[in-house]
Amino acid sequence: MEVEYNVAQLLKSPIGATQHKSIEADIAVLDEDVELVSPVTGRVCLLRTDAGILVQGRVQAEVELACSRCLTPFVFSLAAAVEEEFRATGKFAVDNRASDEAEDTALVIDEHHVLDLGEVIRQQLLLALPIYPVCRSDCAGLCSQCGQNLNEGPCECTEEEDPRWSVLQRLRFSEESGEGVD
Ligand SMILES: [Zn+2]
Ligand SMILES: [Zn+2]
Known part of the structure; x- marks a missing residue:
């Protein structure tokens, strides 16, 4: 310079x-x-x-x-x-x-x-460079499943079931079978 x-x-x-x-x-x-x-x-x-x-x-x-x-x-x-x-x-x-x-x-x-x-x-x-630059403060990022840019709209994956339910279902299953998870 x-x-x-x-x-x-x-x-x-x-x-x-x-x-x-x-x-x-x-x-x-x-x-x-x-x-x-x-x-x-x-x-x-x-x-x-x-x-x-x-x-x-x-x-x-x-x-x-x-x-x-x-x-x-x-x-x-x-x-x-x-x-x-x-x-x-x-x-x-x-x-x-x-x-x-x-x-x-x-x-x-x-x-x-x-x-x-x-x-x-x-x-x-x-x-002065930011460590984690963001294009705007509310940037929605990429979908962790399909990689779609969520700023451009929702992807197909957003309909997926709430992961909290699948945890409850696994717990119930393990109680009924009398065995631990896994
Ligand atoms: Zn961004
Ligand atoms: Zn997706």
């Missing part, structure tokens, strides 16, 4: 200086099997801190998911908050940090003063 800002000007500014950016990025694939069907849009505020730049904002995008009940693909609106501090390097680096400190390289502003927000946005949108 290409969401890059040259922040040289902001790094030269005093601590507390801010810049506001709107995001509009075209990416098709968020992850192996997660496809976006809209651009990623949003707004972020870049704040100069002592160590680099704090990015805060919100992004949203539409993604195509399969309903966990009826398996039908549908469009879901993803929204995620972004809040990460990117560390300055090179001439803007803060000296009082160990240079060999283990760090997330996605959160480093490179030597050309380019802050790349792409990976952070991708990860936050992935975290």
Whole structure:
């Protein structure tokens, strides 16, 4: 995802200086099997801190998911908050940090003063994916017997006898025969 800002000007500014950016990025694939069907849009505020730049904002995008009940693909609106501090390097680096400190390289502003927000946005949108997506809150799902999509109407199986009756009938049978069930 290409969401890059040259922040040289902001790094030269005093601590507390801010810049506001709107995001509009075209990416098709968020992850192996997660496809976006809209651009990623949003707004972020870049704040100069002592160590680099704090990015805060919100992004949203539409993604195509399969309903966990009826398996039908549908469009879901993803929204995620972004809040990460990117560390300055090179001439803007803060000296009082160990240079060999283990760090997330996605959160480093490179030597050309380019802050790349792409990976952070991708990860936050992935975290916002629902575990059990449903096409609508009252989705009726599929019939467990014949697999018919019950949102499209009832299937033949709905006439079946109430399973609670068959349990009672089995109990009565086992009493009469003097043997346990089975
Ligand atoms: Zn559904
Ligand atoms: Zn059925």
